[in-house]
Amino acid sequence: MKFFAKSFLVVALALTSTVALAQKAGEIIPGKWLVGYDATQRAAVSILSADVEALGGKVSADIPIANAVAVEMSATAVEELRRNPAVLYVEPDRYVVAFGTLNPGPFLVGEVRPYGIDMVNAPAAWSVTKGSGAKVGLLDTGYDLNHEDMVNIAGSKSFVGGSVQDGAGHGTHTAGTIGGPENGVGVVGVAPQVSLYIGKVLSDSGGGSLSGIASGINWAAGQGVNVISMSLGGPSGSWTMETACNNARNAGVFVVAAAGNDNTSTKSYPAGYASVFAVMAIDQNKEKASFSNYGDWVDVAAPGVGTLSTVPMGTGGSANTIFSGANHDSNAIQGSQTGTVAASVYDCGLANGTGGSCPGAVSGNIALIQRGEISFADKVAHAEAAGAAGVIIYNNAPGNFNGTIGDATTALVAVSISQEDGLVLQGLGDGASATLSFEADNYSKYSGTSMACPHVAGVAALLMAAATGTVSVDQIEAALINTAEDLGSPGKDNTFGNGLVDANAALGYLGF
Ligand SMILES: [Ca+2]
Numbered sequence: 001m002k003f004f005a006k007s008f009l010v011v012a013l014a015l016t017s018t019v020a021l022a023q024k025a026g027e028i029i030p031g032k033w034l035v036g037y038d039a040t041q042r043a044a045v046s047i048l049s050a051d052v053e054a055l056g057g058k059v060s061a062d063i064p065i066a067n068a069v070a071v072e073m074s075a076t077a078v079e080e081l082r083r084n085p086a087v088l089y090v091e092p093d094r095y096v097v098a099f100g101t102l103n104p105g106p107f108l109v110g111e112v113r114p115y116g117i118d119m120v121n122a123p124a125a126w127s128v129t130k131g132s133g134a135k136v137g138l139l140d141t142g143y144d145l146n147h148e149d150m151v152n153i154a155g156s157k158s159f160v161g162g163s164v165q166d167g168a169g170h171g172t173h174t175a176g177t178i179g180g181p182e183n184g185v186g187v188v189g190v191a192p193q194v195s196l197y198i199g200k201v202l203s204d205s206g207g208g209s210l211s212g213i214a215s216g217i218n219w220a221a222g223q224g225v226n227v228i229s230m231s232l233g234g235p236s237g238s239w240t241m242e243t244a245c246n247n248a249r250n251a252g253v254f255v256v257a258a259a260g261n262d263n264t265s266t267k268s269y270p271a272g273y274a275s276v277f278a279v280m281a282i283d284q285n286k287e288k289a290s291f292s293n294y295g296d297w298v299d300v301a302a303p304g305v306g307t308l309s310t311v312p313m314g315t316g317g318s319a320n321t322i323f324s325g326a327n328h329d330s331n332a333i334q335g336s337q338t339g340t341v342a343a344s345v346y347d348c349g350l351a352n353g354t355g356g357s358c359p360g361a362v363s364g365n366i367a368l369i370q371r372g373e374i375s376f377a378d379k380v381a382h383a384e385a386a387g388a389a390g391v392i393i394y395n396n397a398p399g400n401f402n403g404t405i406g407d408a409t410t411a412l413v414a415v416s417i418s419q420e421d422g423l424v425l426q427g428l429g430d431g432a433s434a435t436l437s438f439e440a441d442n443y444s445k446y447s448g449t450s451m452a453c454p455h456v457a458g459v460a461a462l463l464m465a466a467a468t469g470t471v472s473v474d475q476i477e478a479a480l481i482n483t484a485e486d487l488g489s490p491g492k493d494n495t496f497g498n499g500l501v502d503a504n505a506a507l508g509y510l511g512f
């Protein structure tokens with residue numbers, strides 16, 4: 001007994017440091033396991049739990065919907081546990097991650113309807129329903145409970161310790177896409193009157209575990225949700241997570257998940273399970289997002305590039321550039337200071353010393369620099385050395401871009417603009433006036449299949465709200481598939497699945 005207690009302590013300490021060090025999706029979490037039992041042997045769970053404790057371990061979560069328990073114990077003790085006749089399987093618990101990335105964004109005035117809401121044709125469906133009465137379980141990094149553009153939250157629970165307060169931003173972002181309310185501030189979601197059940201299954205670093213996800217599914221299904229949205233996953237399948245998804249779906253829950261961001265046709269999970277509706281990401285032009293996973297296992301496409309939504313209060317960044325009396329689409333160069341600079345603009349060329357360098361007059365003013373040849377960090381450093389007060393880097397190809405100065409630091413405000421806007425600004429000549437700003441904000445643009453998934457969850461919620469229990473999950477799925485706008489090669493294909501979801505057409509398909 002003493003031996004077990006000691007060895008368990010060692011495992012627990014090792015766990016703490018490992019969690020802090022690496023959270024690569026699919027990696028085994030040392031000392032944590034998922035133990036499945038036959039569905040007919042629910043009564044054996046107490047015997048199983050006693051056995052786990054006798055072996056020096058502990059049951060950390062009971063997950064009835066997966067016919068499994070999560071346990072913490074040593075690998076040698078697990079070998080003993082496998083001999084218990086109630087045990088169907090033992091699998092290692094693994095890391096699971098969020099499928100979204102930050103992309104500091106725009107300048108919000110009043111309430112904005114992000115482009116994706118129109119792309120999935122939600123507003124056309126709002127004369128029938130805005131989602132009132134439907135319940136969506138959102139399993140993510142939690143939610144900012146102090147947000148000024150707060151979604152309608154009907155329940156919440158943390159599976160990673162602490163409160164559901166979102167320190168990552170990812171969960172607050174996906175929540176806003178599903179259910180951002182029409183209240184005159186921030187954004188509007190796909191289903192602005194839907195009720196959300198917030199399950200925090202990912203930590204503030206964006207990582208979680210199979211056991212945490214399965215526990216979240218168990219909780220959400222128990223709350224009677226109509227839809228579960230999971231913008232997360234990993235490359236490893238799991239009996240426990242698959243059983244949880246299958247049983248949720250069998251209980252009448254439409255389960256939606258993001259396909260993943262590795263630009264591969266290899267399945268990620270939970271999206272890869274047959275019982276889960278898999279969503280890939282497209283951009284504003286209905287082209288495949290460069291990062292999006294794809295394949296014959298993908299069901300539909302939805303917008304997920306530069307998606308504007310809520311982030312925890314004050315943690316977003318809004319960049320803007322004003323010249324010739326108009327706002328111009330701007331991104332903060334990652335590493336930029338926040339602030340506003342109103343001054344004259346001087347052309348620094350490439351700021352590499354050969355393709356151009358900053359003139360003396362740039363001191364106290366704004367450096368206009370073309371992208372290319374040297375790093376953004378070096379461009380910003382050269383402008384700072386010349387005494388510039390701010391930096392605008394314009395693209396060397398059409399459109400805007402996202403840049404970073406990496407590990408370097410700067411005292412300047414630095415933003416990027418498109419090639420088109422940059423050439424216009426350059427054409428105004430040295431000494432032209434401009435205002436550039438990067439201010440803390442409550443909204444940001446993120447990119448990822450994580451952003452595509454909640455669009456589809458919101459559409460499914462609209463269908464569920466209209467149907468009020470008269471339509472099965474199979475019919476919801478058929479409606480989404482059969483009314484999706486075909487993209488790419490004719491019919492279902494391996495890039496876009498059945499195509500872009502259409503909320504209004506799907507409602508019509510169901511007779512609403
Ligand atoms: Ca709003």
Ligand SMILES: [Ca+2]
Nearest residue numbers: 487489491493
């Ligand atoms: Ca197609």
